[in-house]
Amino acid sequence: MNILEYMTDMGRQAREASRVMAAVGTAEKNAALLAIAEAIRSDSDAIGEANARDMAAGREAGLDAALLDRLELTPARIGGMIEGLQQVATLPDPVGEISELKYRPSGIQVGKMRVPLGVVGIIYESRPNVTAEAASLCLKSGNAAILRGGSEAIHSNQAIAECIRKGLQQAGLPETAVQVVATTDREAVGALITLPEYVDVVVPRGGKGLIERISRDATVSVIKHLDGVCHVYLDDEADADKAVAIAVNAKTHRYGTCNTMETLLVARSRAAELLPVIAREMSAAGVELRACSEARAIVNTMTVADDSDWAAEYLAPILAVKVVAGLDEAIAHINRWGSQHTDAIITENYSLARRFLREVDSSSVMVNASTRFADGFEYGLGAEIGISTDKIHARGPVGLEGLTSQKYIVFGDGQIRQ
Numbered sequence: 249m250n251i252l253e254y255m256t257d258m259g260r261q262a263r264e265a266s267r268v269m270a271a272v273g274t275a276e277k278n279a280a281l282l283a284i285a286e287a288i289r290s291d292s293d294a295i296g297e298a299n300a301r302d303m304a305a306g307r308e309a310g311l312d313a314a315l316l317d318r319l320e321l322t323p324a325r326i327g328g329m330i331e332g333l334q335q336v337a338t339l340p341d342p343v344g345e346i347s348e349l350k351y352r353p354s355g356i357q358v359g360k361m362r363v364p365l366g367v368v369g370i371i372y373e374s375r376p377n378v379t380a381e382a383a384s385l386c387l388k389s390g391n392a393a394i395l396r397g398g399s400e401a402i403h404s405n406q407a408i409a410e411c412i413r414k415g416l417q418q419a420g421l422p423e424t425a426v427q428v429v430a431t432t433d434r435e436a437v438g439a440l441i442t443l444p445e446y447v448d449v450v451v452p453r454g455g456k457g458l459i460e461r462i463s464r465d466a467t468v469s470v471i472k473h474l475d476g477v478c479h480v481y482l483d484d485e486a487d488a489d490k491a492v493a494i495a496v497n498a499k500t501h502r503y504g505t506c507n508t509m510e511t512l513l514v515a516r517s518r519a520a521e522l523l524p525v526i527a528r529e530m531s532a533a534g535v536e537l538r539a540c541s542e543a544r545a546i547v548n549t550m551t552v553a554d555d556s557d558w559a560a561e562y563l564a565p566i567l568a569v570k571v572v573a574g575l576d577e578a579i580a581h582i583n584r585w586g587s588q589h590t591d592a593i594i595t596e597n598y599s600l601a602r603r604f605l606r607e608v609d610s611s612s613v614m615v616n617a618s619t620r621f622a623d624g625f626e627y628g629l630g631a632e633i634g635i636s637t638d639k640i641h642a643r644g645p646v647g648l649e650g651l652t653s654q655k656y657i658v659f660g661d662g663q664i665r666q
Contacts, residue, residue, distance in 0.1 A: 251435040251439055255436055258429070259447055262394050262427060265424040265425040266364070266366045269387070269421070270363070270366075272390065274343075277341065277387055277388050280418075281334070281336055281337040281387060281388065281415070282333070282334065282415075283415035283416075283419050284414070285329075285330045285337075286415070287415050288329055288333070288411045291407065292326050295407045296323070299319075299320065299321040299376065299404040302401050302403050302404050303320060306400050309400070312564075313564070314504035314564055315373075315504070317504045319374045319375070319400060325377055328377065328625075329377050329408075332625060335625075336384040336385060337388070339388065339629075341388065342362045342389060342649050343389060344363075346360070355663050359656070359659075360656060360657065361655055362649070363653055363654065364390035364391045365448045365651055365652060365653055366391060366392070366448035366449075367391065367392045367393070368394075368448065368450075368451065369396070369441070369450040370393060370452075371440065371453070371454070372396070372398065373397075373400070373401075373455060373458060374454070375401070378395075379409065379428060381633070382395055382451075385632070385633050385647060385651055386426065387425060389648045389652050390652075392424070392425045394427050394440060394447065395427065395429065396429040402432055406428065406430065408428075412426050441462055441466035441470075442465070443468065447468045449469045449470070449471060450462060450466055450469070450470050450471075451471045451634050453633075453634045456561070459472050459473070471633075471636050471641065471646060471650070473611075473634065473636055473638075475587045476505070476507055476508070476561055477559060478506075478586070478590045478622075479511045479512070479513055479581075480498050480509045480513070480591075481513040481514075481572075481591070482495065482512070482514045482518055482594050483575060483578075483593055484518060485600065488518075488521065491522055491526075491594045494616070496526065496533070497618045498618040498619045499535060500533040501618070501620045502620070503562075503564055507589065507620055507621075508619065508620065510560060510567065511558060511570065511585070512568070513582075514572070515571075515572060515574055516571050516572065519543065523546045523571075534565050537550040537551070537567055538553040538557045539551070539569040540570045542571040543569045543571045546571075553569070558581070575593075575604065578604075579603075579604065582610070586610060588609055588610045588611060588637040589610055589637055590610060590612040590635075591610045592616075592619050611636060611643045612635075622644070622645065623645060624646070624647050627645050627647070629645055629647030633647070634646050
């Protein structure tokens with residue numbers, strides 16, 4: 249069987265499974281999620297061994313530190329997968345929810361019902377825990393899923409896929425409700441994104457090149473984000489302790505994630521006070537600082553930044569630093585150079601915070617909190633399918649509701665249109 253035949257067959261099975269899943273009750277879906285979680289717990293050693301094979305191959309292939317960090321499944325991350333599945337099982341089921349029910353002059357009632365999207369294709373790189381996260385959200389929202397992980401995580405993904413298959417079988421649900429592509433052939437991606445008769449939406453999670461290619465070539469709807477150029481702005485009225493702690497956490501907590509701060513903006517009135525402290529903390533963490541001339545005049549160990557740095561998603565221990573006149577310049581810089589992902593202001597001025605919330609055009613905008621909180625788990629979604637910087641159909645972390653749509657429903661009692 250060639251790749252197109254393989255993917256078409258997978259799509260056909262997913263479409264059939266999606267019709268079953270659309271009718272499955274909440275209790276059955278929750279039972280499947282808990283069974284998958286238990287299977288992962290029971291098979292955690294096998295998952296760890298599979299991941300070790302991927303990590304060894306990644307090092308041999310010369311993957312950089314950020315990619316290796318995303319690839320690694322530590323015991324804590326395996327535990328996080330289990331916890332995520334359990335949390336999704338406790339979340340309200342959005343499917344079948346009726347809202348906006350109103351009587352019309354004719355006597356009919358018109359409302360909206362939340363329904364699954366159908367078949368969701370997810371294409372992702374490096375992070376094998378996405379396999380469990382994506383499966384959990386697709387199952388709870390009544391969808392079928394086709395998951396295509398990166399070749400660098402093939403052994404990890406297949407080990408997790410086996411746990412998903414066991415859980416679905418135990419719960420009496422079709423094993424084809426979640427299918428993990430078993431080939432590393434890149435043609436599988438091209439086939440998956442051009443099967444609109446079987447796939448309703450594709451969610452790419454990975455590097456900018458992958459997402460641009462899928463956005464360009466797909467004949468299926470795409471929920472995407474291109475990159476995470478996230479900012480923290482330290483305002484004239486920022487609390488110094490909060491400013492330092494949040495800036496350091498937003499950059500150093502993890503380097504290889506899309507919600508990591510890539511540019512630090514500092515109000516001119518606070519730069520001489522805050523920059524030396526932050527620079528020391530960043531230097532101790534091994535972060536390279538690339539700065540504007542005004543910032544370098546305060547901390548001369550920083551290297552020179554150019555325009556490419558303001559647009560960079562480093563995914564590495566590198567940070568761009570710029571001194572700005574105040575809120576207006578900070579907002580203008582973010583809206584010009586940012587990627588509409590996540591941006592934060594540190595300030596004690598409520599009015600300025602409200603302006604920042606209104607005027608920064610990003611999917612998550614924060615006041616006095618680290619950008620690292622832009623995450624489905626931290627937002628109470630249980631897990632996320634991705635973080636969308638689109639404005640239609642979903643924006644920000646995409647959880648259960650983002651994997652559903654709405655249809656109009658009408659209740660009548662014999663009315664006919666006059």
